[in-house]
Amino acid sequence: MGYIDLHLHTTASDGVMTPSEIVRYAKAKGLQAIAITDHDTIEGLEEGLSEGKRIDFEVIPGIEISAEHSPGSMHLLGFFINTHHPLLNERLGYLQRARAERNPKMVEKLNRLGINVTYEEVLKASGGGQVGRPHFAEVLVEKGYARSFQEAFDRFLKKGAPAYEEKFRFTAKESIHFINEAKGVAVLAHPNTLNMKGYSELENLILHLAKEGLKGIEVYYPEHSAVEVAQYKTLAERYGLLVTGGTDYHGIEKNGLDIGIGRGEMKLPYSIVESLKAARS
Ligand code: AMP
Ligand code: FE
Ligand code: FE
Ligand code: ZN
Numbered sequence: 001m002g003y004i005d006l007h008l009h010t011t012a013s014d015g016v017m018t019p020s021e022i023v024r025y026a027k028a029k030g031l032q033a034i035a036i037t038d039h040d041t042i043e044g045l046e047e048g049l050s051e052g053k054r055i056d057f058e059v060i061p062g063i064e065i066s067a068e069h070s071p072g073s074m075h076l077l078g079f080f081i082n083t084h085h086p087l088l089n090e091r092l093g094y095l096q097r098a099r100a101e102r103n104p105k106m107v108e109k110l111n112r113l114g115i116n117v118t119y120e121e122v123l124k125a126s127g128g129g130q131v132g133r134p135h136f137a138e139v140l141v142e143k144g145y146a147r148s149f150q151e152a153f154d155r156f157l158k159k160g161a162p163a164y165e166e167k168f169r170f171t172a173k174e175s176i177h178f179i180n181e182a183k184g185v186a187v188l189a190h191p192n193t194l195n196m197k198g199y200s201e202l203e204n205l206i207l208h209l210a211k212e213g214l215k216g217i218e219v220y221y222p223e224h225s226a227v228e229v230a231q232y233k234t235l236a237e238r239y240g241l242l243v244t245g246g247t248d249y250h251g252i253e254k255n256g257l258d259i260g261i262g263r264g265e266m267k268l269p270y271s272i273v274e275s276l277k278a279a280r281s
Pocket of ligand 4: 007008009037064248
């Protein structure tokens with residue numbers, strides 16, 4: 001049995017490969033299954049699923065929702081979602097409109113800082129997919145306002161930075177609800193970005209999310225330390241949650257992480273997919 005990757009981004013959000021390309025790449029790399037999990041959008045799924053059928057490769061329809069949380073960020077993965085579900089589509093439409101309102105405000109903020117960036121340039125960087133801060137970062141680097149993608153975030157785009165603009169998010173409860181309604185399996189992505197103060201605070205949050213319908217935790221993730229992996233695994237076992245994992249691949253040129261393996265340390269068994277299938281509501 002091969003291995004899997006359950007956290008991937010395509011050009012439908014801020015990844016570098018189109019859905020078809022990522023499916024062909026995963027197969028060529030010897031993976032057995034992948035989930036496409038773009039930020040707040042299902043626009044890449046139809047293409048990814050049909051390419052999977054064409055080349056006989058298993059593609060799981062997924063999504064990654066940014067939910068309301070502070071001080072860190074909370075992302076919720078939804079696996080096996082029914083992309084035609086009306087509530088899911090209504091909620092995602094709302095998020096798209098919120099982004100469409102936010103992006104021009106970030107352009108304005110940059111312009112007020114004396115930075116000559118147009119919305120057209122950012123749109124172009126997005127390649128026709130959903131527009132997000134990573135595309136702003138690309139333009140800022142291209143035009144010489146930042147030396148690197150990370151510097152663009154640190155100086156202008158990260159939460160609290162001068163060009164940052166808040167974006168509407170659903171609560172975790174709302175997000176888990178619409179994932180479940182669309183017959184998806186809701187999983188807490190990379191818990192280390194939650195920035196919880198300590199283990200017991202994290203435990204309380206996970207317990208709360210489990211009561212709202214959370215089904216799993218993304219335990220295996222390139223940015224998790226060995227200690228974190230052990231902690232998240234213990235919490236998953238304690239609360240009867242599934243264990244998943246993925247690389248959060250956006251394109252190897254972006255951060256050096258490759259599909260399926262991350263920096264070389266990941267190799268997740270197909271049994272994870274089988275547990276997810278068993279958990280489908
Ligand atoms: P957006 O959805 O437009 O708010 O953009 C979120 C995306 O920006 C995330 O998925 C990351 O890829 C990237 N991102 C967010 N915060 C940072 C940061 N501090 N440094 C680098 N990239 C970031
Ligand atoms: Fe991203
Ligand atoms: Fe994420
Ligand atoms: Zn992601």
